[in-house]
Amino acid sequence: MFKLAMRIFPGLNWLRGYNAKLFADDALASIITSILLIPQSLAYALLAGLPPQAGLYASTTPLIAYALFGSSRVLAVGPVAVVSLMTAAAIGELGLNDPAQQMAAAGALALLSGGFLLVFGLLNLGSIANFLSRPVISAFITASTLLIIASQLRHILGIEASGATLPELVLSMAQSIGQLNLLALAFGAGSLAFLIFMRGGLQPLLTGLGVPDGTASTITRASPALLVVITTLIAAGMSLADRNGLSIVGELPTGLPPLQPPLVPLEIWRELLGPAALISLIGFVESVSVGQSLAARRRESVNPNRELFGLGAANAAAAFTGGYPVTGGFARSVVNEQAGAQTPLAGVFTALIIAIVAVFLTPLFYHLPKAALAATILVAIWKLADFHSLRDAWRYSHSDGAAAFLTLFGVLFLGVEIGLTLGVTVSIGSILLRTMKPHWAQVGQVPGTHHFRNPNRHDVILSPHVFAIRVDSALYFANAHFLEDLLAQTMAEHEGITDVVLMCPAVNFIDASALASLRTINQRLSDSGVTLHLSEVKGPVNDHLMAAGFADELSGEIFLSQYAAMRTLDPQTTLRAEGVD
Structure with missing residues:
Protein backbone atom coordinates (compact mmCIF):
# COMPACT_ATOMS: atom_id res chain seq x y z
CA MET A 1 0.00 0.00 0.00
CA PHE A 2 2.83 2.36 0.89
CA LYS A 3 4.62 1.67 -2.42
CA LEU A 4 1.39 2.36 -4.31
CA ALA A 5 1.05 5.68 -2.51
CA MET A 6 4.66 6.50 -3.44
CA ARG A 7 3.90 5.92 -7.12
CA ILE A 8 0.74 8.03 -7.06
CA PHE A 9 2.18 10.78 -4.87
CA PRO A 10 5.97 10.81 -5.41
CA GLY A 11 6.34 13.73 -3.03
CA LEU A 12 5.60 11.36 -0.14
CA ASN A 13 9.07 9.82 -0.32
CA TRP A 14 10.00 12.00 2.65
CA LEU A 15 7.79 9.75 4.81
CA ARG A 16 10.50 7.08 4.76
CA GLY A 17 12.22 7.14 8.14
CA TYR A 18 9.99 9.90 9.47
CA ASN A 19 10.20 10.14 13.26
CA ALA A 20 9.18 12.24 16.26
CA LYS A 21 12.20 14.55 16.02
CA LEU A 22 11.49 15.40 12.38
CA PHE A 23 7.85 15.98 13.34
CA ALA A 24 8.86 18.43 16.06
CA ASP A 25 11.24 20.27 13.71
CA ASP A 26 8.56 20.56 11.01
CA ALA A 27 5.91 21.74 13.48
CA LEU A 28 8.16 24.49 14.88
CA ALA A 29 9.22 25.63 11.40
CA SER A 30 5.58 25.81 10.30
CA ILE A 31 4.72 28.17 13.15
CA ILE A 32 7.63 30.49 12.33
CA THR A 33 6.88 30.41 8.59
CA SER A 34 3.18 31.12 9.19
CA ILE A 35 4.06 34.24 11.16
CA LEU A 36 5.81 35.59 8.06
CA LEU A 37 3.39 34.14 5.53
CA ILE A 38 0.10 35.52 6.87
CA PRO A 39 0.90 39.25 6.48
CA GLN A 40 2.73 38.55 3.22
CA SER A 41 -0.25 36.66 1.82
CA LEU A 42 -2.61 39.53 2.60
CA ALA A 43 -0.19 42.05 1.11
CA TYR A 44 0.49 40.10 -2.08
CA ALA A 45 -3.23 39.61 -2.69
CA LEU A 46 -3.65 43.39 -2.64
CA LEU A 47 -0.69 43.67 -5.01
CA ALA A 48 -2.48 41.23 -7.33
CA GLY A 49 -5.53 43.51 -7.28
CA LEU A 50 -7.58 40.95 -5.38
CA PRO A 51 -9.38 40.93 -2.02
CA PRO A 52 -6.90 40.15 0.83
CA GLN A 53 -8.50 36.80 1.63
CA ALA A 54 -7.35 35.47 -1.76
CA GLY A 55 -3.81 35.50 -0.39
CA LEU A 56 -4.84 33.33 2.55
CA TYR A 57 -6.66 30.89 0.28
CA ALA A 58 -3.60 30.68 -2.01
CA SER A 59 -1.45 29.73 1.00
CA THR A 60 -3.40 26.64 2.07
CA THR A 61 -4.20 23.83 -0.38
CA PRO A 62 -1.27 24.65 -2.75
CA LEU A 63 1.15 23.79 0.06
CA ILE A 64 -0.55 20.43 0.55
CA ALA A 65 -0.60 19.67 -3.18
CA TYR A 66 3.09 20.50 -3.49
CA ALA A 67 3.91 18.21 -0.56
CA LEU A 68 2.30 15.34 -2.50
CA PHE A 69 3.99 15.93 -5.86
CA GLY A 70 7.02 18.25 -5.45
CA SER A 71 10.66 17.24 -5.07
CA SER A 72 12.04 19.86 -2.66
CA ARG A 73 11.88 19.15 1.05
CA VAL A 74 11.85 22.78 2.19
CA LEU A 75 10.41 24.87 -0.67
CA ALA A 76 7.52 27.01 0.57
CA VAL A 77 4.86 27.53 -2.12
CA GLY A 78 2.44 30.44 -2.14
CA PRO A 79 1.85 33.97 -3.45
CA VAL A 80 5.01 35.85 -4.46
CA ALA A 81 5.57 39.45 -5.52
CA VAL A 82 6.42 39.00 -9.21
CA VAL A 83 3.64 36.50 -9.94
CA SER A 84 1.20 38.72 -8.02
CA LEU A 85 2.18 41.65 -10.23
CA MET A 86 1.71 39.53 -13.36
CA THR A 87 -1.68 38.42 -12.05
CA ALA A 88 -2.69 42.04 -11.53
CA ALA A 89 -1.62 42.89 -15.08
CA ALA A 90 -3.55 39.95 -16.56
CA ILE A 91 -6.75 40.55 -14.57
CA GLY A 92 -6.54 44.30 -15.16
CA GLU A 93 -6.76 43.75 -18.92
CA LEU A 94 -10.17 42.08 -18.53
CA GLY A 95 -11.97 45.21 -17.32
CA LEU A 96 -13.67 43.45 -14.40
CA ASN A 97 -14.90 45.56 -11.48
CA ASP A 98 -16.70 42.99 -9.33
CA PRO A 99 -14.26 41.44 -6.76
CA ALA A 100 -16.02 38.08 -7.10
CA GLN A 101 -15.45 38.09 -10.85
CA GLN A 102 -11.85 39.16 -10.35
CA MET A 103 -11.24 36.26 -7.96
CA ALA A 104 -12.87 33.84 -10.39
CA ALA A 105 -10.65 35.13 -13.21
CA ALA A 106 -7.59 34.80 -10.95
CA GLY A 107 -8.63 31.20 -10.25
CA ALA A 108 -8.94 30.57 -13.98
CA LEU A 109 -5.47 32.02 -14.45
CA ALA A 110 -4.12 29.65 -11.78
CA LEU A 111 -5.86 26.67 -13.40
CA LEU A 112 -4.47 27.50 -16.85
CA SER A 113 -1.01 28.05 -15.38
CA GLY A 114 -1.23 24.73 -13.57
CA GLY A 115 -2.40 23.07 -16.78
CA PHE A 116 0.62 24.36 -18.69
CA LEU A 117 2.97 23.14 -15.95
CA LEU A 118 1.37 19.69 -15.84
CA VAL A 119 1.58 19.33 -19.63
CA PHE A 120 5.23 20.38 -19.53
CA GLY A 121 5.75 17.78 -16.81
CA LEU A 122 4.12 15.01 -18.85
CA LEU A 123 6.44 15.91 -21.75
CA ASN A 124 9.50 15.97 -19.42
CA LEU A 125 10.20 19.58 -20.35
CA GLY A 126 12.03 20.51 -17.18
CA SER A 127 14.59 22.25 -19.36
CA ILE A 128 11.95 24.76 -20.50
CA ALA A 129 13.39 27.18 -17.94
CA ASN A 130 16.40 27.56 -20.25
CA PHE A 131 14.29 29.68 -22.61
CA LEU A 132 14.82 32.54 -20.16
CA SER A 133 18.40 33.73 -20.02
CA ARG A 134 19.79 34.99 -16.72
CA PRO A 135 20.12 38.61 -17.97
CA VAL A 136 16.47 38.57 -19.10
CA ILE A 137 15.30 37.11 -15.78
CA SER A 138 17.35 39.66 -13.84
CA ALA A 139 16.02 42.54 -15.93
CA PHE A 140 12.45 41.28 -15.60
CA ILE A 141 12.70 40.99 -11.82
CA THR A 142 14.34 44.43 -11.56
CA ALA A 143 11.66 46.08 -13.68
CA SER A 144 8.90 44.23 -11.81
CA THR A 145 10.37 45.42 -8.52
CA LEU A 146 10.24 49.02 -9.70
CA LEU A 147 6.64 48.57 -10.81
CA ILE A 148 5.71 47.00 -7.49
CA ILE A 149 7.32 49.85 -5.57
CA ALA A 150 5.47 52.40 -7.70
CA SER A 151 2.15 50.56 -7.30
CA GLN A 152 2.49 50.36 -3.51
CA LEU A 153 3.37 54.01 -3.04
CA ARG A 154 -0.31 54.84 -3.53
CA HIS A 155 -1.13 52.95 -0.33
CA ILE A 156 1.73 54.68 1.50
CA LEU A 157 0.44 58.07 0.33
CA GLY A 158 -3.22 57.17 0.81
CA ILE A 159 -4.22 58.18 -2.72
CA GLU A 160 -6.01 56.51 -5.61
CA ALA A 161 -3.83 55.53 -8.54
CA SER A 162 -3.89 52.93 -11.29
CA GLY A 163 -1.91 51.82 -14.29
CA ALA A 164 -0.01 48.86 -15.72
CA THR A 165 3.16 50.72 -16.68
CA LEU A 166 5.51 53.05 -14.84
CA PRO A 167 4.44 56.22 -16.74
CA GLU A 168 0.76 55.42 -16.12
CA LEU A 169 1.36 54.89 -12.39
CA VAL A 170 3.47 58.03 -12.02
CA LEU A 171 0.98 60.17 -13.95
CA SER A 172 -1.95 58.75 -12.00
CA MET A 173 -0.26 59.46 -8.67
CA ALA A 174 0.72 62.94 -9.77
CA GLN A 175 -2.90 63.70 -10.61
CA SER A 176 -4.07 62.42 -7.21
CA ILE A 177 -1.32 63.91 -5.05
CA GLY A 178 -3.71 66.60 -3.87
CA GLN A 179 -5.63 63.85 -2.04
CA LEU A 180 -2.56 62.92 0.02
CA ASN A 181 -3.60 61.34 3.32
CA LEU A 182 -1.08 62.38 5.98
CA LEU A 183 -2.29 59.65 8.33
CA ALA A 184 -1.64 56.95 5.71
CA LEU A 185 1.77 58.51 5.07
CA ALA A 186 2.54 58.41 8.79
CA PHE A 187 1.51 54.75 9.01
CA GLY A 188 3.45 53.87 5.85
CA ALA A 189 6.63 55.72 6.79
CA GLY A 190 6.45 54.47 10.35
CA SER A 191 5.92 50.90 9.18
CA LEU A 192 8.90 51.16 6.82
CA ALA A 193 11.10 52.50 9.58
CA PHE A 194 9.93 49.79 11.98
CA LEU A 195 10.58 46.95 9.53
CA ILE A 196 13.96 48.32 8.46
CA PHE A 197 15.05 48.61 12.09
CA MET A 198 13.74 45.15 12.92
CA ARG A 199 15.62 43.67 9.97
CA GLY A 200 18.87 45.54 10.32
CA GLY A 201 19.25 46.73 13.89
CA LEU A 202 17.23 44.54 16.20
CA GLN A 203 19.10 41.26 15.81
CA PRO A 204 22.56 42.72 16.62
CA LEU A 205 20.97 44.57 19.56
CA LEU A 206 19.35 41.40 20.92
CA THR A 207 22.54 39.41 20.38
CA GLY A 208 24.49 42.07 22.25
CA LEU A 209 22.05 41.76 25.15
CA GLY A 210 22.82 38.04 25.35
CA VAL A 211 19.81 36.66 23.47
CA PRO A 212 20.77 33.45 21.59
CA ASP A 213 21.24 33.90 17.83
CA GLY A 214 18.39 31.53 16.97
CA THR A 215 15.92 33.33 19.22
CA ALA A 216 17.03 36.75 17.99
CA SER A 217 16.65 35.62 14.37
CA THR A 218 13.15 34.27 15.05
CA ILE A 219 12.05 37.53 16.68
CA THR A 220 13.43 39.49 13.72
CA ARG A 221 11.55 37.36 11.21
CA ALA A 222 8.34 37.85 13.17
CA SER A 223 8.53 41.62 12.60
CA PRO A 224 5.86 41.69 9.81
CA ALA A 225 3.38 39.91 12.09
CA LEU A 226 4.27 42.22 14.95
CA LEU A 227 3.73 45.21 12.66
CA VAL A 228 0.27 43.89 11.74
CA VAL A 229 -0.66 43.61 15.41
CA ILE A 230 0.65 47.07 16.35
CA THR A 231 -0.85 49.00 13.42
CA THR A 232 -4.19 47.18 13.71
CA LEU A 233 -4.45 47.99 17.41
CA ILE A 234 -3.60 51.65 16.82
CA ALA A 235 -6.06 52.03 13.95
CA ALA A 236 -8.82 50.22 15.85
CA GLY A 237 -8.21 51.92 19.17
CA MET A 238 -8.34 55.40 17.68
CA SER A 239 -11.07 54.64 15.09
CA LEU A 240 -8.82 56.19 12.46
CA ALA A 241 -10.65 54.69 9.50
CA ASP A 242 -13.88 56.39 10.53
CA ARG A 243 -12.44 59.74 11.64
CA ASN A 244 -9.62 60.32 9.19
CA GLY A 245 -10.41 58.15 6.19
CA LEU A 246 -7.49 55.78 6.68
CA SER A 247 -7.67 52.96 4.11
CA ILE A 248 -7.95 49.62 5.92
CA VAL A 249 -8.40 46.01 4.90
CA GLY A 250 -12.02 46.00 6.03
CA GLU A 251 -14.29 43.04 6.47
CA LEU A 252 -12.95 39.67 5.36
CA PRO A 253 -15.16 36.61 4.98
CA THR A 254 -14.72 33.91 7.60
CA GLY A 255 -14.25 30.30 6.60
CA LEU A 256 -12.82 28.71 3.49
CA PRO A 257 -14.33 28.92 0.00
CA PRO A 258 -16.16 25.90 -1.44
CA LEU A 259 -14.17 23.40 -3.48
CA GLN A 260 -15.16 24.24 -7.04
CA PRO A 261 -13.59 25.21 -10.37
CA PRO A 262 -13.46 28.91 -11.33
CA LEU A 263 -16.58 29.84 -13.28
CA VAL A 264 -15.81 32.43 -15.96
CA PRO A 265 -17.00 32.97 -19.55
CA LEU A 266 -15.17 31.23 -22.39
CA GLU A 267 -13.76 34.50 -23.76
CA ILE A 268 -11.96 35.14 -20.46
CA TRP A 269 -10.34 31.71 -20.65
CA ARG A 270 -9.07 32.60 -24.12
CA GLU A 271 -7.72 35.98 -23.03
CA LEU A 272 -5.87 34.43 -20.10
CA LEU A 273 -4.02 31.78 -22.13
CA GLY A 274 -1.03 34.00 -22.96
CA PRO A 275 -0.59 35.45 -19.45
CA ALA A 276 -0.96 31.97 -17.95
CA ALA A 277 1.83 30.60 -20.15
CA LEU A 278 4.17 33.41 -19.08
CA ILE A 279 3.23 33.08 -15.42
CA SER A 280 3.86 29.33 -15.50
CA LEU A 281 7.27 29.91 -17.07
CA ILE A 282 8.34 32.67 -14.67
CA GLY A 283 6.96 30.82 -11.66
CA PHE A 284 8.76 27.62 -12.64
CA VAL A 285 12.08 29.42 -13.15
CA GLU A 286 11.82 31.19 -9.80
CA SER A 287 10.75 28.07 -7.95
CA VAL A 288 13.43 25.81 -9.41
CA SER A 289 16.13 28.41 -8.74
CA VAL A 290 15.09 28.70 -5.10
CA GLY A 291 14.65 24.96 -4.68
CA GLN A 292 18.05 24.13 -6.18
CA SER A 293 19.81 26.77 -4.07
CA LEU A 294 18.33 25.37 -0.86
CA ALA A 295 18.91 21.77 -1.93
CA ALA A 296 22.60 22.50 -2.58
CA ARG A 297 22.99 23.66 1.03
CA ARG A 298 21.49 20.41 2.28
CA ARG A 299 23.30 18.16 -0.23
CA GLU A 300 19.98 17.18 -1.74
CA SER A 301 18.63 17.46 -5.26
CA VAL A 302 15.61 18.95 -6.96
CA ASN A 303 14.11 17.25 -10.00
CA PRO A 304 12.92 19.91 -12.52
CA ASN A 305 10.38 17.56 -14.11
CA ARG A 306 8.95 16.65 -10.71
CA GLU A 307 8.81 20.37 -9.91
CA LEU A 308 6.59 20.88 -12.94
CA PHE A 309 4.11 18.39 -11.51
CA GLY A 310 4.42 19.83 -7.99
CA LEU A 311 3.83 23.42 -9.09
CA GLY A 312 1.15 22.36 -11.55
CA ALA A 313 -0.74 20.56 -8.79
CA ALA A 314 -0.25 23.53 -6.45
CA ASN A 315 -1.73 25.96 -8.97
CA ALA A 316 -4.63 23.64 -9.75
CA ALA A 317 -5.34 23.39 -6.02
CA ALA A 318 -5.27 27.18 -5.74
CA ALA A 319 -7.74 27.46 -8.61
CA PHE A 320 -10.26 25.14 -6.93
CA THR A 321 -10.04 26.85 -3.52
CA GLY A 322 -10.36 30.56 -4.28
CA GLY A 323 -6.66 31.31 -4.75
CA TYR A 324 -4.56 32.65 -7.58
CA PRO A 325 -1.23 31.61 -9.24
CA VAL A 326 1.49 30.53 -6.81
CA THR A 327 5.11 29.44 -6.93
CA GLY A 328 8.04 28.79 -4.62
CA GLY A 329 9.02 32.02 -2.86
CA PHE A 330 12.60 32.84 -1.90
CA ALA A 331 12.01 34.66 1.39
CA ARG A 332 9.51 32.21 2.85
CA SER A 333 11.51 29.19 1.67
CA VAL A 334 14.67 30.52 3.32
CA VAL A 335 12.73 31.20 6.52
CA ASN A 336 11.20 27.72 6.35
CA GLU A 337 14.60 26.10 5.89
CA GLN A 338 16.39 28.16 8.53
CA ALA A 339 13.55 27.59 10.99
CA GLY A 340 14.42 23.90 10.89
CA ALA A 341 11.97 22.41 8.38
CA GLN A 342 13.02 18.91 7.38
CA THR A 343 10.23 17.73 5.08
CA PRO A 344 7.22 19.07 3.13
CA LEU A 345 5.09 18.23 6.15
CA ALA A 346 6.17 21.63 7.49
CA GLY A 347 4.30 23.15 4.54
CA VAL A 348 1.23 21.06 5.34
CA PHE A 349 1.31 22.31 8.95
CA THR A 350 1.69 25.88 7.66
CA ALA A 351 -1.35 25.39 5.43
CA LEU A 352 -3.39 24.14 8.40
CA ILE A 353 -2.38 27.14 10.53
CA ILE A 354 -3.35 29.58 7.79
CA ALA A 355 -6.63 27.71 7.25
CA ILE A 356 -7.40 28.11 10.96
CA VAL A 357 -6.68 31.83 10.64
CA ALA A 358 -8.99 32.06 7.61
CA VAL A 359 -11.78 30.24 9.42
CA PHE A 360 -11.64 31.89 12.84
CA LEU A 361 -9.43 34.98 12.91
CA THR A 362 -10.17 37.09 9.81
CA PRO A 363 -12.28 39.62 11.78
CA LEU A 364 -9.08 40.61 13.60
CA PHE A 365 -7.69 42.05 10.36
CA TYR A 366 -10.58 44.48 9.87
CA HIS A 367 -8.65 47.59 11.02
CA LEU A 368 -5.32 46.61 9.46
CA PRO A 369 -4.07 49.66 7.48
CA LYS A 370 -3.22 48.99 3.85
CA ALA A 371 -0.24 51.31 4.25
CA ALA A 372 1.28 48.79 6.68
CA LEU A 373 0.80 45.96 4.19
CA ALA A 374 2.36 48.08 1.46
CA ALA A 375 5.37 48.68 3.69
CA THR A 376 5.66 44.92 4.20
CA ILE A 377 5.86 44.42 0.44
CA LEU A 378 8.40 47.22 -0.09
CA VAL A 379 10.77 45.93 2.56
CA ALA A 380 10.43 42.37 1.25
CA ILE A 381 11.21 43.13 -2.40
CA TRP A 382 13.38 46.25 -2.74
CA LYS A 383 16.62 44.26 -2.76
CA LEU A 384 15.43 42.31 -5.80
CA ALA A 385 16.29 45.27 -8.06
CA ASP A 386 19.73 44.44 -9.47
CA PHE A 387 21.12 47.02 -11.87
CA HIS A 388 24.69 45.74 -11.52
CA SER A 389 23.85 42.51 -13.32
CA LEU A 390 22.42 44.49 -16.25
CA ARG A 391 25.63 46.48 -16.53
CA LYS A 437 26.50 32.25 -39.32
CA PRO A 438 28.44 30.04 -36.93
CA HIS A 439 32.11 30.40 -36.12
CA TRP A 440 34.31 28.43 -38.51
CA ALA A 441 38.00 28.13 -39.14
CA GLN A 442 40.44 26.52 -41.51
CA VAL A 443 42.66 24.29 -39.40
CA GLY A 444 46.24 23.11 -39.68
CA GLN A 445 48.48 20.84 -37.67
CA VAL A 446 50.36 22.31 -34.70
CA PRO A 447 54.03 21.26 -35.17
CA GLY A 448 55.11 18.40 -32.96
CA THR A 449 51.56 17.44 -31.98
CA HIS A 450 48.47 15.70 -33.30
CA HIS A 451 46.36 18.81 -32.67
CA PHE A 452 44.74 20.95 -35.35
CA ARG A 453 44.07 24.63 -34.74
CA ASN A 454 43.13 27.94 -36.38
CA PRO A 455 46.15 29.49 -38.22
CA ASN A 456 45.01 32.94 -37.10
CA ARG A 457 45.66 31.96 -33.48
CA HIS A 458 48.43 29.37 -33.66
CA ASP A 459 51.51 28.54 -35.71
CA VAL A 460 50.35 25.60 -37.81
CA ILE A 461 51.29 23.77 -40.95
CA LEU A 462 48.68 23.74 -43.72
CA SER A 463 48.36 21.17 -46.45
CA PRO A 464 48.68 22.58 -49.99
CA HIS A 465 45.91 20.39 -51.41
CA VAL A 466 43.76 19.34 -48.43
CA PHE A 467 41.44 22.03 -47.11
CA ALA A 468 40.41 21.20 -43.52
CA ILE A 469 37.58 23.28 -42.05
CA ARG A 470 36.02 23.14 -38.57
CA VAL A 471 32.46 24.38 -37.99
CA ASP A 472 31.64 25.14 -34.34
CA SER A 473 27.89 24.67 -34.35
CA ALA A 474 25.12 22.19 -34.90
CA LEU A 475 24.10 22.07 -38.55
CA TYR A 476 20.42 22.76 -39.11
CA PHE A 477 18.03 24.57 -41.42
CA ALA A 478 19.13 28.06 -40.35
CA ASN A 479 22.78 27.61 -41.32
CA ALA A 480 22.62 24.83 -43.92
CA HIS A 481 22.91 27.22 -46.90
CA PHE A 482 25.65 29.14 -45.08
CA LEU A 483 27.84 26.03 -45.20
CA GLU A 484 27.09 25.55 -48.90
CA ASP A 485 28.03 29.14 -49.73
CA LEU A 486 31.13 29.00 -47.50
CA LEU A 487 32.58 25.93 -49.22
CA ALA A 488 31.68 27.24 -52.68
CA GLN A 489 33.54 30.47 -51.95
CA THR A 490 36.46 28.56 -50.46
CA MET A 491 36.86 26.39 -53.53
CA ALA A 492 36.80 29.49 -55.74
CA GLU A 493 39.59 31.11 -53.69
CA HIS A 494 41.86 28.06 -53.30
CA GLU A 495 43.29 26.42 -56.39
CA GLY A 496 44.81 22.97 -56.29
CA ILE A 497 42.48 21.61 -53.62
CA THR A 498 41.83 17.90 -54.12
CA ASP A 499 40.20 17.05 -50.77
CA VAL A 500 37.97 18.85 -48.28
CA VAL A 501 37.74 17.60 -44.71
CA LEU A 502 34.79 18.85 -42.64
CA MET A 503 35.95 18.59 -39.02
CA CYS A 504 32.90 18.00 -36.78
CA PRO A 505 33.89 17.85 -33.06
CA ALA A 506 31.41 20.64 -32.22
CA VAL A 507 28.59 19.37 -34.44
CA ASN A 508 26.07 17.85 -32.04
CA PHE A 509 23.17 17.66 -34.44
CA ILE A 510 22.49 17.54 -38.18
CA ASP A 511 18.87 17.98 -39.24
CA ALA A 512 17.21 17.04 -42.53
CA SER A 513 17.92 20.44 -44.13
CA ALA A 514 21.60 20.26 -43.22
CA LEU A 515 21.77 16.66 -44.51
CA ALA A 516 20.35 17.85 -47.83
CA SER A 517 23.01 20.58 -47.92
CA LEU A 518 25.76 18.03 -47.21
CA ARG A 519 24.49 15.97 -50.12
CA THR A 520 24.53 19.06 -52.34
CA ILE A 521 28.06 19.96 -51.20
CA ASN A 522 29.24 16.39 -51.79
CA GLN A 523 27.80 16.40 -55.32
CA ARG A 524 29.17 19.84 -56.24
CA LEU A 525 32.64 19.03 -54.96
CA SER A 526 32.59 15.68 -56.71
CA ASP A 527 31.59 17.35 -59.99
CA SER A 528 34.62 19.66 -59.66
CA GLY A 529 37.00 16.79 -58.90
CA VAL A 530 37.22 17.40 -55.14
CA THR A 531 36.57 14.66 -52.57
CA LEU A 532 34.60 15.41 -49.40
CA HIS A 533 35.55 13.77 -46.11
CA LEU A 534 34.30 14.09 -42.53
CA SER A 535 36.31 13.73 -39.33
CA GLU A 536 35.65 13.48 -35.59
CA VAL A 537 31.91 12.95 -36.09
CA LYS A 538 30.11 12.31 -32.82
CA GLY A 539 28.57 8.88 -32.37
CA PRO A 540 24.86 9.85 -32.41
CA VAL A 541 25.41 12.14 -35.42
CA ASN A 542 27.29 9.40 -37.25
CA ASP A 543 24.47 6.95 -36.50
CA HIS A 544 21.94 9.25 -38.15
CA LEU A 545 24.19 9.77 -41.19
CA MET A 546 24.63 6.02 -41.56
CA ALA A 547 20.90 5.39 -41.21
CA ALA A 548 20.20 8.00 -43.89
CA GLY A 549 22.67 6.32 -46.28
CA PHE A 550 24.93 9.37 -46.47
CA ALA A 551 28.06 7.37 -45.65
CA ASP A 552 27.49 5.34 -48.84
CA GLU A 553 26.90 8.50 -50.91
CA LEU A 554 29.95 10.33 -49.52
CA SER A 555 32.72 10.62 -52.09
CA GLY A 556 35.36 10.31 -49.38
CA GLU A 557 35.63 8.76 -45.94
CA ILE A 558 34.54 9.43 -42.36
CA PHE A 559 37.70 9.52 -40.23
CA LEU A 560 37.84 8.90 -36.50
CA SER A 561 40.22 11.84 -35.99
CA GLN A 562 41.54 14.78 -37.94
CA TYR A 563 45.04 13.42 -37.56
CA ALA A 564 43.99 10.14 -39.15
CA ALA A 565 42.41 12.07 -42.01
CA MET A 566 45.54 14.13 -42.71
CA ARG A 567 47.84 11.14 -42.25
CA THR A 568 45.84 9.35 -44.95
CA LEU A 569 45.24 12.24 -47.35
CA ASP A 570 48.57 14.10 -47.07
CA PRO A 571 51.16 12.04 -45.22
CA GLN A 572 54.07 14.24 -46.36
CA THR A 573 52.64 17.39 -44.71
CA THR A 574 51.84 15.39 -41.58
CA LEU A 575 55.39 14.06 -41.35
CA ARG A 576 56.77 17.57 -41.88
CA ALA A 577 54.59 18.86 -39.03
CA GLU A 578 56.01 16.11 -36.83
CA GLY A 579 59.57 17.10 -37.71
CA VAL A 580 60.30 14.05 -39.86
CA ASP A 581 62.10 14.75 -43.15
Missing part, protein backbone atom coordinates in the same frame (compact mmCIF):
# COMPACT_ATOMS: atom_id res chain seq x y z
CA ASP A 392 27.74 43.34 -16.29
CA ALA A 393 25.66 41.60 -18.96
CA TRP A 394 26.20 44.50 -21.37
CA ARG A 395 29.95 44.55 -20.69
CA TYR A 396 30.30 40.84 -21.31
CA SER A 397 27.92 40.43 -24.25
CA HIS A 398 26.15 43.24 -26.08
CA SER A 399 23.46 40.85 -27.33
CA ASP A 400 22.66 39.64 -23.79
CA GLY A 401 22.82 43.21 -22.53
CA ALA A 402 20.47 44.38 -25.27
CA ALA A 403 17.97 41.63 -24.40
CA ALA A 404 18.16 42.64 -20.73
CA PHE A 405 17.67 46.35 -21.35
CA LEU A 406 14.82 45.74 -23.79
CA THR A 407 13.16 43.58 -21.16
CA LEU A 408 13.62 46.32 -18.57
CA PHE A 409 12.26 48.98 -20.93
CA GLY A 410 9.38 46.81 -22.11
CA VAL A 411 8.17 45.87 -18.63
CA LEU A 412 8.38 49.44 -17.34
CA PHE A 413 6.91 51.25 -20.34
CA LEU A 414 4.90 48.70 -22.34
CA GLY A 415 3.62 46.23 -19.75
CA VAL A 416 4.73 43.11 -17.93
CA GLU A 417 3.73 40.58 -20.58
CA ILE A 418 4.99 42.61 -23.54
CA GLY A 419 8.30 43.29 -21.82
CA LEU A 420 8.93 39.66 -20.94
CA THR A 421 7.91 38.48 -24.41
CA LEU A 422 10.23 41.07 -25.94
CA GLY A 423 13.15 39.87 -23.83
CA VAL A 424 12.58 36.20 -24.63
CA THR A 425 12.16 36.96 -28.34
CA VAL A 426 15.38 38.98 -28.48
CA SER A 427 17.29 36.28 -26.57
CA ILE A 428 16.13 33.50 -28.87
CA GLY A 429 16.62 35.73 -31.91
CA SER A 430 20.23 36.48 -30.95
CA ILE A 431 20.91 32.74 -30.63
CA LEU A 432 19.42 32.12 -34.09
CA LEU A 433 21.52 34.94 -35.57
CA ARG A 434 24.69 33.52 -34.03
CA THR A 435 23.99 30.01 -35.30
CA MET A 436 22.91 31.18 -38.75
